[in-house]
Amino acid sequence: MNGKTAHHASPAAAHRVVIVGAGFGGLNAAEKLASAPVKITVIDRKNYHTFQPLLYQVATAGLSPGEIAAPIRSILRHHANVEVLMAEVTGFDLERRVVKTEDQEVPYDSLIVAAGASHAYFGHEEWEPFAPGLKTIEDAIEIRRRVLLAFELAERRAAAGEGNDPLNFVVVGAGPTGVELAGTLAEICRHALAKDFRMIDPSRARIHLLEGGAHVLPAYPEDLSRSAVKQLRRLGVDVATSTMVTKIEPGVIYAGETRMDAAVILWAAGVAASPLGKKLGVPTDRAGRVLVAADLSIPKHPEVFVIGDLAALKDASGNLLPGVAPVAILEGRYVAKLIRSEIHAVAAAGVNSTSLVQSAPRKAFHYHDKGSLATIGRAAAIAQFGRIHISGFLAWLAWLFVHILFLIGFRNRVLVFIQWAWSYFTYERSARLITGGTDLPGWSNAPTVNSSDSPPDKKSLP
Amino acid sequence: MNGKTAHHASPAAAHRVVIVGAGFGGLNAAEKLASAPVKITVIDRKNYHTFQPLLYQVATAGLSPGEIAAPIRSILRHHANVEVLMAEVTGFDLERRVVKTEDQEVPYDSLIVAAGASHAYFGHEEWEPFAPGLKTIEDAIEIRRRVLLAFELAERRAAAGEGNDPLNFVVVGAGPTGVELAGTLAEICRHALAKDFRMIDPSRARIHLLEGGAHVLPAYPEDLSRSAVKQLRRLGVDVATSTMVTKIEPGVIYAGETRMDAAVILWAAGVAASPLGKKLGVPTDRAGRVLVAADLSIPKHPEVFVIGDLAALKDASGNLLPGVAPVAILEGRYVAKLIRSEIHAVAAAGVNSTSLVQSAPRKAFHYHDKGSLATIGRAAAIAQFGRIHISGFLAWLAWLFVHILFLIGFRNRVLVFIQWAWSYFTYERSARLITGGTDLPGWSNAPTVNSSDSPPDKKSLP
Numbered sequence: 001m002n003g004k005t006a007h008h009a010s011p012a013a014a015h016r017v018v019i020v021g022a023g024f025g026g027l028n029a030a031e032k033l034a035s036a037p038v039k040i041t042v043i044d045r046k047n048y049h050t051f052q053p054l055l056y057q058v059a060t061a062g063l064s065p066g067e068i069a070a071p072i073r074s075i076l077r078h079h080a081n082v083e084v085l086m087a088e089v090t091g092f093d094l095e096r097r098v099v100k101t102e103d104q105e106v107p108y109d110s111l112i113v114a115a116g117a118s119h120a121y122f123g124h125e126e127w128e129p130f131a132p133g134l135k136t137i138e139d140a141i142e143i144r145r146r147v148l149l150a151f152e153l154a155e156r157r158a159a160a161g162e163g164n165d166p167l168n169f170v171v172v173g174a175g176p177t178g179v180e181l182a183g184t185l186a187e188i189c190r191h192a193l194a195k196d197f198r199m200i201d202p203s204r205a206r207i208h209l210l211e212g213g214a215h216v217l218p219a220y221p222e223d224l225s226r227s228a229v230k231q232l233r234r235l236g237v238d239v240a241t242s243t244m245v246t247k248i249e250p251g252v253i254y255a256g257e258t259r260m261d262a263a264v265i266l267w268a269a270g271v272a273a274s275p276l277g278k279k280l281g282v283p284t285d286r287a288g289r290v291l292v293a294a295d296l297s298i299p300k301h302p303e304v305f306v307i308g309d310l311a312a313l314k315d316a317s318g319n320l321l322p323g324v325a326p327v328a329i330l331e332g333r334y335v336a337k338l339i340r341s342e343i344h345a346v347a348a349a350g351v352n353s354t355s356l357v358q359s360a361p362r363k364a365f366h367y368h369d370k371g372s373l374a375t376i377g378r379a380a381a382i383a384q385f386g387r388i389h390i391s392g393f394l395a396w397l398a399w400l401f402v403h404i405l406f407l408i409g410f411r412n413r414v415l416v417f418i419q420w421a422w423s424y425f426t427y428e429r430s431a432r433l434i435t436g437g438t439d440l441p442g443w444s445n446a447p448t449v450n451s452s453d454s455p456p457d458k459k460s461l462p
Numbered sequence: 463m464n465g466k467t468a469h470h471a472s473p474a475a476a477h478r479v480v481i482v483g484a485g486f487g488g489l490n491a492a493e494k495l496a497s498a499p500v501k502i503t504v505i506d507r508k509n510y511h512t513f514q515p516l517l518y519q520v521a522t523a524g525l526s527p528g529e530i531a532a533p534i535r536s537i538l539r540h541h542a543n544v545e546v547l548m549a550e551v552t553g554f555d556l557e558r559r560v561v562k563t564e565d566q567e568v569p570y571d572s573l574i575v576a577a578g579a580s581h582a583y584f585g586h587e588e589w590e591p592f593a594p595g596l597k598t599i600e601d602a603i604e605i606r607r608r609v610l611l612a613f614e615l616a617e618r619r620a621a622a623g624e625g626n627d628p629l630n631f632v633v634v635g636a637g638p639t640g641v642e643l644a645g646t647l648a649e650i651c652r653h654a655l656a657k658d659f660r661m662i663d664p665s666r667a668r669i670h671l672l673e674g675g676a677h678v679l680p681a682y683p684e685d686l687s688r689s690a691v692k693q694l695r696r697l698g699v700d701v702a703t704s705t706m707v708t709k710i711e712p713g714v715i716y717a718g719e720t721r722m723d724a725a726v727i728l729w730a731a732g733v734a735a736s737p738l739g740k741k742l743g744v745p746t747d748r749a750g751r752v753l754v755a756a757d758l759s760i761p762k763h764p765e766v767f768v769i770g771d772l773a774a775l776k777d778a779s780g781n782l783l784p785g786v787a788p789v790a791i792l793e794g795r796y797v798a799k800l801i802r803s804e805i806h807a808v809a810a811a812g813v814n815s816t817s818l819v820q821s822a823p824r825k826a827f828h829y830h831d832k833g834s835l836a837t838i839g840r841a842a843a844i845a846q847f848g849r850i851h852i853s854g855f856l857a858w859l860a861w862l863f864v865h866i867l868f869l870i871g872f873r874n875r876v877l878v879f880i881q882w883a884w885s886y887f888t889y890e891r892s893a894r895l896i897t898g899g900t901d902l903p904g905w906s907n908a909p910t911v912n913s914s915d916s917p918p919d920k921k922s923l924p
Contacts, residue, residue: 047614047896064528066893073658074894083660085621086614086896104622138897152509152548159547160566196535198545415877415892428536430877431528434509434548435600436898 014039014081015343015354018099018108020089020276022049022072025308025328026114032336034079036343041106043085043099044072050137053325053403054416056180058140060188061148061429065137067416068407089115091279094301109354110303110339113276113290114332117309117323120272120287127248130441131265134177141435143266147185148434150263151193151202153443158199166204170253170262172245173269174211175218176374179228181266182209183377186235191427208262210255211241212269217374217382219322224382227391231380245269251442262442271323273310280304285312294364296335303356307331313365321367325406334365373399378424476501476543477805477816480561480570482551482738484511484534487770487790488576494798496541498805503568505561506534507550512599515787515865516878518642520602522650523610523891527599529878530869551577553741556763571816572765572801575738575752576794579771579785582734582749589710592903593727596639603897605728609647610896612725613655613664615905620661628666632715632724634707635731636673637680638836641690643728644671645839648697653889670724672717673703674731679836679844681784686844689853693842707731713904724904733785735772742766747774756826758797765818769793775827783829787868796827835861840886 015038019026022044030042048069057063076082087101098105119133132142150167158164171182186207193202215225229239247254253262273288282298283291289312292298296305308328313321321327345359371385381396407413419430477500481488484506492504510531519525538544549563560567581595594604612629620626633644648669655664677687694701709716715724735750744760745753751774754760758767770790775783783789807821833847845857869875881892
């Protein structure tokens, strides 16, 4: 063992667990394992955990990034045997049992890979700059920037006497994220921004939600899907299903023959698992998810587990478990429990080994779906609890309750609640900041004018 | 008048006031003028007003950007005769009475230029990338990123067995901003971050405050300046006065012969007025401030006023008015009042003119200093109210009270107060996010290691 890794072995030669990714799965595994006689290293490329279910609120200026993100170190601070490394994992050596980062190797006895997923463009990565997706805080800030900037530029054009057409906002993909974005954008236009402009009328803006499939929120039963469409239309969203996007250019989107100018295009259509899945060198599905065994381990490596959005596991009825927080949380806890018991077995056997020993065959992971919720907008949502289907205000209350309850970090919970109470009664959006540049794809921010100070080709403010 | 500008003249040919800059001066001028029979256009390159006195709290992860920024449109929403343009002003044509932006010309009858100031490097602009200053929200986010990232990289180095020297943070300039930054950084290292790392000990970090002059907070009486030094040292800040910075390189700072490695270098040493001052084509001082008349107007143009940090005006005793919010606020109100009275005179005279008419010689602007406060850190500050000098907790309470009181936007005020109460009792920092890249000047984020995945020259995470 070389100097780089010496510190990772504690004198007692404790069982070393490395967790890659501090999302819901990774954090829950760490919390559940922390009280065991193990040494845990959590590796994440970010220094904070992102509460992904509320990302759309940051993208739509309702919450500040700091309100849905908590430093990983603070969350795990009180566990002396947990160490956090902010680093990019570059690969694995399953034989030598080390995780590789760009500046060191971290050895493990058991490995939990919870690297999550990102958005996919189905082989059209060239669309990304014109139609950003929403998976990270940075994505959310960029979307917020584009949406707010579009109105500012429209006001300027109108002020310059260069037309005053209503803005088109296009959201591609009617999964939970697409529906949240479309619904919330519609609200902002009709409320938060409505009275703030003199030249343009934000409430004339049109929100288009394009879905390639036949239904919005396809994961839900049809009656709830229909209700979601009703609620979206009531909010003023123009819903188009069975509509395949064929091309995206700066400020323009094509669906077959139809061409639409769009002030902002947002992408919520596809998900791709983290590239780290492939780096494990085991079979993956088309989305890059690792085909795990019933105990969430990978072939030939009972000490390596994959959980959360990166894992592909089917339930009893053969459906893939959804990529949602509850699944990741339960998988993280399951793996933690499994590791604890097998370490215990080792200790009991008095063997001096840091490897897992399966005293008994492992019990398969079983996911019991407690129900699912999707929010659409202010007092608009759908919820399914087994056979019970709810829509509208009640579903929204349930959604609100669940999400504030699970917000990691008490402080955030309180502040987010205050923010929401405030927004609910005033219709205000609290975080309307345009940061990081003032150029927008498809917009010339400098309409030609014969002023020596403004070259017509200028695309962005200095 | 061409199409571009047609809309700016309202049918009633109301007096048109253009305000450049929505800082304290510009906003107060707009608010005070809004009820007059005028048409106001506020032009700012940002869509939000920044509460500059609390920028250092964002830079040190205590507050989120959204908590010290409010959309200019929301602030002025209720004044139907006020229009806001988010645009970069490129110049002026004082003869034709138009303000030039990169895409249009905005005509005025009276003009208020309140474009503020930025930081200056005394002809060493090449230092900026290695020693950022603190004037905008973007600056604050960048400083926060560097400070938090430095600890993450240090932890990684230690984990890789590559040394564990305490970090040096260097703040250049001991004016109010430099003192706030140094004091707050010292606190964070000793409290918020102290328990979050396993390899390094943040409380061993050293904060150096370098001041070229003989005193910290030179604008204050010597007894308060001495008290500030005492309070800084108690917080653990290493204060060096009469120390001139001679050179700054990535991660290294030179003061004469002495050379210091620095994890992060922050610049709080100099102020330069907005370049818009020079574009008015009238005399300015060495810092680029416009030499205004006693009525804050410029030579030969009684209809053009310069206020706030961009204006150079001496008080009775010949001292330049300080570049602080209270001065800008009072100047803004003074000019608003002056314009109102001269429009009134026009109306009274029954003249059909949109120009100002000076019925009587203008009363000079007089600044009555109600006192000044500088904060140093937790329960540490100094305050001067005339002959009364206060230090420590009491001064800090006064500072807290004044600043929360003047925070624009009630919502922000409440949230900021909650944040502060929370931080005060828990020592937590609420906004510890590293966003926007993971490279740091002077750091190789990838210590050489023989791993095929990490080219030694790589400077930042993918």
